[in-house]
Structure formats: structure tokens, C-alpha cells
Amino acid sequence: MTDNQDIQERTLTFAVRVVKLCRFLHEKGGIERILSSQLIRSGTSIGANVREAQSGQSDRDFLHKMEIALKEARETEYWLIVLVESGGINENKVKSLTQEIDVIIRILVTITKNVKKKLRTPNP
Template sequence: MKQNLIYEKTFNFAIQIVNLYKHLSTQKKEFVLSKQLLRSGTSIGANVNEGIVAQSKKDFLSKMNIALKEAAETEYWINLLIATEYITESEVKLILNSCREINRILRKIVKTTKAQLEIDN
């Protein structure tokens, strides 16, 4: 697969999420919220990967929209874990910043793809 910025960012982000999940489940003994975080945080990259091999622009847009929703959900779980004091903001500052960056990139991808589809129709 050729280099793809959003794929690389979401893959590396998924690794960070898996490591955070390990920390939360083994050190903090938190299983419910961390499992939600694991599901949404790793789903972002999986959907981006599916979008890369999409059958059409509409299929691509659909996968990127799902990835965007998962990224928004992941940010929610991180903020909830901070608010409930399972983690501190300083502990997850890099992960939270990565999540917000991925959200911004995906919003731009979705917006640009929608505009291209409107031009094509």
C-alpha cells in the first residue's frame, strides 16, 4: 500500500489506544469505559482502511463518515475518562491531540469528497 497520511495517523493512533486500554484495564482495573474506547479508537483506522479500497466515491465517503463518527466518539470517551479521574489530561495529552487532529483531517476529507461528488453529478 502506498503511503497515505490519514491511514498512517489512524494506524499509529490505534496503537496508542490499544496501549492506553492495556494501562486502564491492568493498572486502573477499568473495563467498561476502556472497552468502549478500544472499540471506537481502533475502528477509526479500520474504516479509513476500508475507504482506501472503496468501490466508489460514495463508498469512500461512507467509510470516511463512519471513521469521523468513531473519532468523535473516541474523543468523548477520552474526555469522560479524564472527567471521571481514571486518567489525567496530562497523561493523555498526546493521544487527545492526535484524536483532535484526526477529527480535523477526516472532516476535511468528508467535505472535499462531498464537494467532488456534487461536481460529478
């Protein structure tokens, strides 16, 4: 399995898990409902940008979309931390999501670094 296939599958599965978590948070009401709105936007946007990158018109276009996915992943990680640190949700309830977003971020960093390297290498 290539990194691109792996990241597509991971981000789709991650997005579904974020949707389920946000349903739970939405039902809690209060500040958790507001934070869930932020989390669902960024958490589902990662995979959408990864998918869009697969149809990139050039390596630069692909890189741009993957960098957006990386930014969204980092934002998602942030909202998960805010939810835990503010007491909105128990850390154990989101531990596997936190671990998965860390893996997704590492994969996206690797992909973007490799594309940047490819773009810097002159074609013979």
C-alpha cells in the first residue's frame, strides 16, 4: 500500500470517527457543542483535501492541497487538546483519536517533504 492510499483510508476512517464524537459532543450541549463545530470542520476537511490532492493538476497543486490537509490535521489536534484540557471530554475517550491524528500528521509531513524534495530536484 502506498502512502497516498494509506492516507486516504486513514483520513476517511478518522473523519467518520470525528463525526461520531461530534454527535456525542453536540448532545452534551454547552461549550462542547460549540467546540464540536470546530472539530468537525477541521477533522473532516483533512480527508477531503487529501482526496482533492489526488486530482491535482501538477505536483505543486498536489503539494498545496496536502499542505492544507496538514494544516487541518494540526488544527484538529488542537481542538482535541482543548476539549481534553478544558474538561469537555475525558482523555481516555479520545486517546485513540489523538494517537491517530499524530500518525496522520506524520504521514502528511513525510508526503509533503518528499514532494518538496522532488520539486527541488532538476529534471534531466
